[in-house]
Amino acid sequence: MEIVNIHEAKTQLSRLVEKAARGEPFIIAKAGKPLVKVVALDQPSEAERQRLGFMTGQIVVPDDFDRMGSDEIENLFGTGA
Incomplete structure (x- = not known):
């Protein structure tokens, strides 16, 4: 799963939201610490x-x-003996 920092999430929010909408979730982190999952x-x-x-x-x-x-089944379809 992709992890992006807050600054990158701010600058690429539209692209990231589209990816999440297509079923590719991502995590937003601050100073390397995961904060939220989108x-x-x-x-x-x-x-x-x-x-x-x-x-x-x-x-x-x-x-x-x-x-x-x-x-x-064979009897029902008339193919049985």
């Missing part, structure tokens, strides 16, 4: 973005998952 208002939080794998270890996919119900 993000788009509709940007999802970090917790909301990290959903991949959120149920790891909580469910089990059967080995025949890709064949489950194949007989019923």
Whole structure:
């Protein structure tokens, strides 16, 4: 994440706000110490973005998952025996 000092933020505010609006947040620092984080208002939080794998270890996919119900499906479409 980009860190900019207050002076740079003042002189390039329009560019920085556009970047944040596109989903590229940045931090404003004073004397090297981070003060604030600027993000788009509709940007999802970090917790909301990290959903991949959120149920790891909580469910089990059967080995025949890709064949489950194949007989019923074949019968419904008239291709079964």
